[in-house]
Amino acid sequence: MKPLLISLFFAISVQTQPKQQKIILPPPDDYYLNSTEKLRYAFFKFDSKRDEYIFDKKSKPATLSKTELLTIEKLIVKGVGVYNKSRSGKYNMIKKPEKYFKQFIAITNTKGEKEVWVNCCCAVMHKSWKTHIQQTSDGGSCYFTIKINLTKNKATKLNAHGLA
Numbered sequence: 001m002k003p004l005l006i007s008l009f010f011a012i013s014v015q016t017q018p019k020q021q022k023i024i025l026p027p028p029d030d031y032y033l034n035s036t037e038k039l040r041y042a043f044f045k046f047d048s049k050r051d052e053y054i055f056d057k058k059s060k061p062a063t064l065s066k067t068e069l070l071t072i073e074k075l076i077v078k079g080v081g082v083y084n085k086s087r088s089g090k091y092n093m094i095k096k097p098e099k100y101f102k103q104f105i106a107i108t109n110t111k112g113e114k115e116v117w118v119n120c121c122c123a124v125m126h127k128s129w130k131t132h133i134q135q136t137s138d139g140g141s142c143y144f145t146i147k148i149n150l151t152k153n154k155a156t157k158l159n160a161h162g163l164a
Contacts, residue, residue: 040099040100040101040102041069041101041102041104042101042102042103042104042129042130042131043064043103043104043105043106044103044104044105044133045061045105046059046060046061046062046105046106046107050133051105051117054105054117054147055105055107055109055115055117056109056110058110059107059108059109059110059115060107060108061106061107061108062106062107062108062114063106064104064106064116068114068116068150071150071153072104072116072118072148072150073098075146075148075153075154075155076097076098076118076120076146076148076155077097077098078155079146079148079155079158080094080097080144080158082155082158083144083158083160092140092141092160093141094141094144094160095141097120099122100120100121100122101120101121101122101123101124101129102118102119102120102121103118103119103121103129103133103134104116104117104118104119105117105133112151113149113150113151113152114149114150114151115147115148115149115150115151116147116148116150117145117146117147117148118145118146118147118148119133119134119143119145120143120144120145120146121134121136121142121143122141122142122143123142136161140160140161141160141161142161143160143161144158144159144160144161145157145158145159146158146159
């Protein structure tokens with residue numbers, strides 16, 4: 001009798017669980033946190049005024065697919081490897097970039113190439129990091145940015161912050 005009750009209870013509990021919503025990654029006008037990445041992603045739509053120091057004003061907003069996110073992660077690791085090799089000793093080395101919180105801005109440039117700027121932070125300073133680009137002065141390798149050209153499959157610029 002007990003196994004029958006347990007089976008019946010399990011069947012009822014499975015049927016009453018809410019269905020998970022299918023999410024398009026990322027929504028074009030909002031941020032989205034990828035739960036499989038432990039809530040470490042935030043996406044921002046390109047704003048020509050806010051982002052003029054990153055991209056040409058004539059760039060157009062773009063979105064990223066899950067496959068492109070995997071490519072970006074690989075290119076970040078590769079870029080960090082090149083950056084770390086250029087450091088003398090252990091000063092300002094970037095460790096475990098896959099653990100960093102990441103803010104993304106994706107565009108299509110005037111040549112039709114997809115580019116992504118990624119702001120990487122080892123720790124979140126403000127609760128608003130999902131809705132506002134996190135900017136810091138100093139902080140060393142805890143904060144770095146990287147620009148990636150997905151069309152060319154390469155990282156073009158990696159800038160780690162200095163130490164105060």
